[in-house]
Amino acid sequence: MNRNVETFLGCDADYDEASIVIFGAPFDSTTSYRAGARFGSRTMRAESYEIETYSPLLDRDLEDAKIFDAGDLELCFGDSTLALDDIQQFTDQIIGDGKLPFMLGGEHLVTFGALRAEIIHHHDLAVIQFDAHADLRDDYLGARLSHATVIRRAWELVGDGNIYQFGIRSGERAEFRFAADHTQMHKYGFDGLSDVIIRLQDRPVYLTIDLDVLDPSVFPGTGTPEAGGVSYLELLRAALTVLAYCRVVGCDLVELAPNYDPSGVSTLTAVKLMREMLLTLEATR
DSSP states (O other): OOOOSSOSTTOBOOTTTOSEEEEEEOOOTTOSSOOOGGGHHHHHHHHGGGSOSEETTTTEEGGGSOEEEEEEOOOOTTOHHHHHHHHHHHHHHHHHTTOEEEEEESSTTHHHHHHHHHHHHOTTOEEEEEOSBOOOOSOBTTBSSSTTTHHHHHHHHHOTTOEEEEEEOBOOHHHHHHHHHHSEEEESSOTTHHHHHHHTTTSEEEEEEEGGGBOTTTOOOSSSOOSSOBOHHHHHHHHHHHHHHSEEEEEEEEOOOGGGOTTSHHHHHHHHHHHHHHHHHHHHO
């Protein structure tokens, strides 16, 4: 496998020597409000050169890391099933080669493709979701494959009590009723995260971060912004805590729609979060 021509900042290791593999899933065909997340991964990659490879927070540098950037998958925009199949196949290859997949969305539905591969390799998989939206609808306007249904589909894979939701502040009443019986939902922030991490010791964990968990005053560049979100530092602390203390077997960042923030701040916020996440993950490999 050859690295992408333009890689994420400092992530230019050869595939064979890498412990982490980045790839983009540029798909947004089921977005319910504003499309544009398909441009998130390539924009993050291009804009990553605005920041430094060195993290003062972690005292680590991407130049010392062994991370491979495979670039963006070529996905069928008009067929969710085909797109998810391609994501699953690619994720399965990465896991089978003993590496950790780090996917960049794209809309949140792309997570389902990665989870289908993860569950094959990790039968007791737990999912931690940071998000503004519950994403627990059984269907959205008749479609069972949607960014509004992705966590409901994930529940069908992992079962009751294995999905932990944080930052949730939007959804239908039925979604919150469903969560009360089938998931562990923590609304508005990250209260309870430490207890969840203790509970999940030694279990494989997939971390999915929908960037609209951030308040739109911090992160307007997303398709479905919701007031009342968390700050960058709150999200950063929560994400790094999960990555440092859980056995994370895969993760993703989704729902950056860069065109809705012409200042570029949303993209650079996502990029900086990704740098810190990569460095934390690499230290655990």
